[in-house]
Amino acid sequence: MLLPRPASLQTGEGEFLLDVSTAIAAGSHLTSTALWLQSVLRPATGLPVPISPVARRPIRLGLRPDLGHEAYHLTVTAECVLIEGGSQAGVFYGCQALLQLLPPAVHRRARASGQRWAVPAVTVQDAPRFRWRGTMLDVARHFMPKHDLLRFVDLMAMHRLNVLHLHLTDDQGWRVEIRRHPRLTEVGSWRRESQVGVPQDAPGDGRPHGGFYTQEDIREIVAYAADRHVTVVPEIDVPGHSQAAIAAYPALGVGGEVLAVHTRWGVNPNVLNTEESTVAFYCDVLDEITDLFPSRFIGIGGDECPKDQWRADPRTQELMRQRGMTDENALQSWFIGRLGEHLATRGRRVFGWDDLLEGPVPPGTAVASWRGMTGARTAARRGHDVVSCPDDQVYLDYRQSEHPDEPIPFAVPLTLQDAYGFEPVPSGLSPHEAAHVLGGQANIWTEHMDNPRTVDYYAFPRLCAIAEALWSTGERDFDDFRTRLATHLPRLEAIGVEYRRETGPLPWQ
Numbered sequence: 058m059l060l061p062r063p064a065s066l067q068t069g070e071g072e073f074l075l076d077v078s079t080a081i082a083a084g085s086h087l088t089s090t091a092l093w094l095q096s097v098l099r100p101a102t103g104l105p106v107p108i109s110p111v112a113r114r115p116i117r118l119g120l121r122p123d124l125g126h127e128a129y130h131l132t133v134t135a136e137c138v139l140i141e142g143g144s145q146a147g148v149f150y151g152c153q154a155l156l157q158l159l160p161p162a163v164h165r166r167a168r169a170s171g172q173r174w175a176v177p178a179v180t181v182q183d184a185p186r187f188r189w190r191g192t193m194l195d196v197a198r199h200f201m202p203k204h205d206l207l208r209f210v211d212l213m214a215m216h217r218l219n220v221l222h223l224h225l226t227d228d229q230g231w232r233v234e235i236r237r238h239p240r241l242t243e244v245g246s247w248r249r250e251s252q253v254g255v256p257q258d259a260p261g262d263g264r265p266h267g268g269f270y271t272q273e274d275i276r277e278i279v280a281y282a283a284d285r286h287v288t289v290v291p292e293i294d295v296p297g298h299s300q301a302a303i304a305a306y307p308a309l310g311v312g313g314e315v316l317a318v319h320t321r322w323g324v325n326p327n328v329l330n331t332e333e334s335t336v337a338f339y340c341d342v343l344d345e346i347t348d349l350f351p352s353r354f355i356g357i358g359g360d361e362c363p364k365d366q367w368r369a370d371p372r373t374q375e376l377m378r379q380r381g382m383t384d385e386n387a388l389q390s391w392f393i394g395r396l397g398e399h400l401a402t403r404g405r406r407v408f409g410w411d412d413l414l415e416g417p418v419p420p421g422t423a424v425a426s427w428r429g430m431t432g433a434r435t436a437a438r439r440g441h442d443v444v445s446c447p448d449d450q451v452y453l454d455y456r457q458s459e460h461p462d463e464p465i466p467f468a469v470p471l472t473l474q475d476a477y478g479f480e481p482v483p484s485g486l487s488p489h490e491a492a493h494v495l496g497g498q499a500n501i502w503t504e505h506m507d508n509p510r511t512v513d514y515y516a517f518p519r520l521c522a523i524a525e526a527l528w529s530t531g532e533r534d535f536d537d538f539r540t541r542l543a544t545h546l547p548r549l550e551a552i553g554v555e556y557r558r559e560t561g562p563l564p565w566q
């Protein structure tokens with residue numbers, strides 16, 4: 058049973074059996090998809106699944122340009138599996154659907170004995186509702202090693218998610234090598250400890266945390282994701298959430314004070330100054346970032362920048378006077394605008410949090426609406442593209458239930474059903490305005506997730522529900538979703554995803 062729910066599925070008679078005679082038949086445009094499918098099918102089935110046009114009962118992959126870009130048709134009969142897509146992405150999603158029709162053991166990494174690799178006869182016609190089906194992963198608060206990040210990309214692709222918004226910098230860490238400014242990672246990638254728990258006075262764990270991706274790692278991550286039709290949208294958060302950069306280069310801060318990489322969570326008063334030299338520094342950073350990430354959109358953050366330091370600093374006030382500004386919001390917009398202009402010269406568009414709407418927004422910006430859906434509505438009405446990620450529906454760092462034993466009972470409960478109810482298009486928009494909604498994304502902030510196992514627990518199965526909200530038509534049927542989820546969880550188990558179970562002991566008890 059497919060998850061996300063396809064646009065249409067009809068069951069037929071009989072089944073297709075994968076055996077030694079099965080081969081993948083694909084034209085040359087689809088070689089990489091064929092190789093990927095082969096690499097997934099081989100370990101558990103132990104079958105050779107060669108790529109060959111001659112096969113008695115083939116899995117045939119083909120392009121059908123008359124279908125939408127990411128659309129696919131999947132037809133399974135006793136003789137053949139036919140997967141046609143509007144593009145390589147469509148064919149890839151058809152392959153993902155095929156995997157879901159096979160026994161869950163297909164996801165195991167070594168030969169699974171006692172299995173019949175049968176695919177029921179079906180006809181599926183499917184296409185996504187939104188083109189931005191994302192997940193924001195915060196690798197700044199707690200680093201996710203490359204190996205685990207690649208696994209996460211596979212899990213996204215399995216759920217037809219296609220944008221990985223990688224939050225690479227924050228107060229607590231800088232996670233990407235920048236060759237022009239090496240101290241960003243030499244100093245900024247490690248901190249002394251992590252705060253444990255929510256209140257500001259919560260104790261530290263006394264253990265250092267850190268790590269970063271080299272430029273070679275990033276190129277590998279981007280290419281691996283691209284093979285799975287996932288675009289990596291990097292985020293360099295400015296002018297708030299920047300203490301790790303200030304720790305590396307104190308001249309970036311207001312007043313030049315030497316600070317450590319931050320060890321506490323929450324909104325931080327230490328922000329960037331807006332000197333020309335700081336703009337130039339970040340243009341250097343963005344040059345390397347755009348060389349590494351081909352994404353049209355580049356995240357610059359813009360969230361939660363307290364203005365107190367700017368207000369209290371005579372030098373900043375002087376800069377504001379010179380620039381003809383009377384309030385600090387204008388200064389923030391000016392700073393973002395300068396980076397936006399720089400990105401535009403490289404053919405890129407700004408992606409930033411809805412806090413940007415407090416001032417003029419650079420042309421071509423896509424706004425991530427996180428404080429409910431208000432930002433989404435405002436942005437769309439102002440003619441900006443929108444990615445919806447309302448905190449009450451898609452913040453996967455929020456606890457999953459009222460249960461007192463949930464780990465770190467952060468924020469309000471956000472249940473599976475809440476996540477399933479996610480509707481990316483705000484109410485009250487005209488069709489023209491609604492067309493600005495590119496889609497939505499789940500946000501995984503990792504203050505309280507210090508390892509990939511915990512990310513699994515917080516992300517799944519809620520991410521399955523959000524994937525369906527982004528892929529499938531707007532109709533919702535939670536009971537139907539739960540029935541399909543029950544057939545989906547064994548796939549996650551076969552992969553080794555430590556998702557949150559509804560019954561049984563919590564993993565840390």
Ligand code: TNX
Pocket residue numbers: 360361410427452454502503504
């Ligand atoms: C708000 S959402 C933040 C993050 C925190 C998150 C915790 C946003 C743009 N900023 O810095 O990690 O809340 O839920």
